[in-house]
Amino acid sequence: MSSQSTSSQGDLIYCSACGHPNPPWRYECEECKTSLVKPEAGGFSRSRERPGCVTAYAILLWIGAVGATLGGVAAGISEGEVLVVLGGLVAGGLELGLGIGIWRLKNWARIIVMVLQGLGVIVGLISLFMGNLISIVSLAVGGYILYWFASHGEYFD
Numbered sequence: 001m002s003s004q005s006t007s008s009q010g011d012l013i014y015c016s017a018c019g020h021p022n023p024p025w026r027y028e029c030e031e032c033k034t035s036l037v038k039p040e041a042g043g044f045s046r047s048r049e050r051p052g053c054v055t056a057y058a059i060l061l062w063i064g065a066v067g068a069t070l071g072g073v074a075a076g077i078s079e080g081e082v083l084v085v086l087g088g089l090v091a092g093g094l095e096l097g098l099g100i101g102i103w104r105l106k107n108w109a110r111i112i113v114m115v116l117q118g119l120g121v122i123v124g125l126i127s128l129f130m131g132n133l134i135s136i137v138s139l140a141v142g143g144y145i146l147y148w149f150a151s152h153g154e155y156f157d
Helices: 052-079 082-103 107-129 135-151
Strands: none
Touching (some): 052 082, 082 107, 107 135
16 A cells, blocks of 8 residues: 555645655655655644554553562562662663653654664574574564664654
């Protein structure tokens, strides 16, 4: 299905260099990579839509934040270790903040996700070379997430 069928003809932005029709959320032409000139919005701006996969990723980060916080607090209390409790709170807070950044389409959050996924891919490769075949699943998932965030920077500020 082409990009023309996903938007009405009035919503398309035509490239000034090659004439290719582009969806309104693009910042550069899909064909020639020339920066697109957005038409004037008549006094109001239309917000970008967050892709569903980004929404899902942010929600998963928030769920992970709750898990890290509760897990750290529970482990710290059972062991009587204040530092473990604090570690859980810090980890949960960082994950919550990253989820908010992804939800708001912030480029700094996209870069952090790419770094973390890249590290996960490296760890997965090491694990695979050490004979853990199940790490193929985490490699595939982490690799795809890394690829998606690296190739879809146009969504992020």
